[in-house]
Amino acid sequence: GAGVSQSPSNKVTEKGKDVELRCDPISGHTALYWYRQSLGQGLEFLIYFQGNSAPDKSGLPSDRFSAERTGGSVSTLTIQRTQQEDSAVYLCASSPARGLYGYTFGSGTRLTVV
């Protein structure tokens, strides 16, 4: 596609439920990143996929968070047993292997845990 697509754009869930957030990167981009932005804050790195390499999971805040990337394209971020502090905007970005200075971000998924 023309840009990074994220779905859903908004998600309201009850505390304790699991949620899945989807990211469809720009076609041909080998790297994919997930970030979290809490209200009025900067972006917090969560996880990074690069091609077929093992993902960098160093930013995941707890074992309730996991992500996968199937076929080197679409990625799903899963949050199990959601807590109110998980409420944030989850942003996905992608980049090609070389020659790009900046990353292209999606519009984000606004997650609200009630």
Added chain:
Amino acid sequence: AQKITQTQPGMFVQEKEAVTLDCTYDTSDQSYGLFWYKQPSSGEMIFLIYQGSYDEQNATEGRYSLNFQKARKSANLVISASQLGDSAMYFCAMREGLEKSDGGSQGNLIFGKGTKLSVKP
């Protein structure tokens, strides 16, 4: 310690004036990249400008320039001739590790907390 520090939570500038948004960074790497992003109220993140640590020239992109002072570890964004549409959050970010001269490196970006810029008519 914070890797990226933006000391100005909010800034005001008169339309058509220039404004400088501060950013300092902390890294022990010899090679790194510095980025500025704009986030309007719509929430999208818009890439503005990039500076590689290897590059002695300050980066420029249209009305944006990056005042890179390596010894002071600062990477301030200068916006010239401010426009009403420049009102947004601005984030400074750093990518550590081996930075290639064509900017084609990858790796997670570390973001500052942002500066909210308001342009007054």
